[in-house]
Amino acid sequence: MKSVLNNILGAVGETPLVHLKKISEREKINVYAKIEYFNPGLSIKDRVAIKFIEEAEKNGKLRPGATVIERTSGNMGTGLAIVCAVKGYKFIAVMSEGNSVERRRMLSALGAEVVLVPQAPSGKPGFVSGEDLELVETQTKELASKLNAYRPDQFNNPDGAKAHEETTGQEIWSQMDGKIDAFVTYVGSGGTFVGTSRALKNHNKNVKCFVVEPESAPYLAGKKILSTRHRIQGGGYAFKPPFWDNSLVDGYLTVSDEEAMNSARNLAAKEGIFAGYSSGANVAACLKTAEVLEKDSCVVTILPDSGLKYLSTDLFI
Ligand SMILES: Cc1ncc(COP(=O)(O)O)c(C=O)c1O
Incomplete structure (x- = not known):
């Protein structure tokens, strides 16, 4: 337990990583989720x-x-x-x-x-x-x-990926005790994917890293864009950041709106984890890696934000 903090910024990071045992139960692989709604702003x-x-x-x-x-x-x-x-x-x-x-x-x-x-x-x-x-x-x-304001510009600023390389990736490696076969995450600015994948591959180049995109907009996978109007908020913009690094990508996965929503509902009802659309998408995508990974592989994903951010939508009604 951390002692008294100087301010709330000291509570950022060191989020829990949970083995999704019920969701993994009848699967060939084991899914682990890093729950980023434990941060003060309820997101990664x-x-x-x-x-x-x-x-x-x-x-x-x-x-x-x-x-x-x-x-x-x-x-x-x-x-x-x-x-x-x-x-x-x-x-x-x-x-x-x-x-x-x-x-x-x-x-x-x-x-x-x-x-x-x-x-x-x-x-x-x-x-x-x-x-x-x-x-x-x-x-x-x-x-x-x-x-004359300062604009961090998350879609062009490589420090976003650095933040994940220095924190998210290191935390996952040490929480998993190095026993990780694959990392799967949805892409918005790309910072989470690039930084976390880089950190994990620096520890072990055999960790397989998968990009998640909406079914209708598999842009990074180089496939046809049907529409960027999907429900998975926070990414899937058919955009490639300037700091993108193709050498980190081992595969591309897609998830439909329905799959993302059903998966977020499952996370809440089965695992007691109340997270948003992209979290649902990430877990649904993890289950798809069973087709290409060996039996009993450990697959880690991110739950970027809380379900509380979507109470005005039809995600949880
Ligand atoms: C809910 C949600 N999911 C996923 C992402 C994607 O993360 P990144 O920008 O690191 O690619 C974001 C980014 O804002 C987000 O808000």
């Missing part, structure tokens, strides 16, 4: 937020009293809002109106200014497409230059 992005702000402080991009601005689907913003609240920076989150309402309320409560960008004409709430994100991008760029 708190790790990245600390890294972005501390690196910017070190290299002089961020001075006391400055403003920080970021384009976010919610979790990156929540992480940055927490770090900025603790360190005394003003924070502006620019997000699509298509993201769930809990996300924006949490951001406001944490002292962030939330700028909502209307969706593209064919947009539907709950489905944030690549087109919607382009609109958010334009607005973020304009505001950042007008306000």
Whole structure:
């Protein structure tokens, strides 16, 4: 147990890793989940937020009293809002109106200014497409230059992957005691996949790393994009970050909206783990690795955020 913390940032990381015994019960493989909703912002992005702000402080991009601005689907913003609240920076989150309402309320409560960008004409709430994100991008760029604000820019900043290489990957390796055969995770900015896979492969180059994408948008796998309008919030944007590293990829998996939702419901009902859409997608994808891995393989995945972030959607009704 950690002793008294100086502030809430000390509670980021060192999250639990749980063997999903009931879900693995009749499977050929064993699935383990790193539960990132134990972070203060209820998501994996708190790790990245600390890294972005501390690196910017070190290299002089961020001075006391400055403003920080970021384009976010919610979790990156929540992480940055927490770090900025603790360190005394003003924070502006620019997000699509298509993201769930809990996300924006949490951001406001944490002292962030939330700028909502209307969706593209064919947009539907709950489905944030690549087109919607382009609109958010334009607005973020304009505001950042007008306000002379610091923009961490998670989709282009390699420090996101570094945060995972230094923390998430090391934690998984030591929690599994090195007994890990595969790592599986969904891709948004790509930081979790790249950083964690790199750390695990540095420990053992035989760890197989699998990318998870929506069934309708297998972009990184180089297949046809049918639509970027899917339910798995936080990724699947048909985007390849500049810091992407193909040499880390051993395979590509896809998950449909229905599979992701059923899997998130299963996690809650069977394992008592209340997580979001991408967590469901990750666990569903892990089960698909049984086709290519040896019997009794240990497969680790990430549960990026909490089910509490989706109470206004039909994920849990
Ligand atoms: C819910 C959720 N799942 C998955 C991801 C993807 O993580 P990464 O950006 O590290 O690829 C994100 C990123 O914001 C997210 O919010």
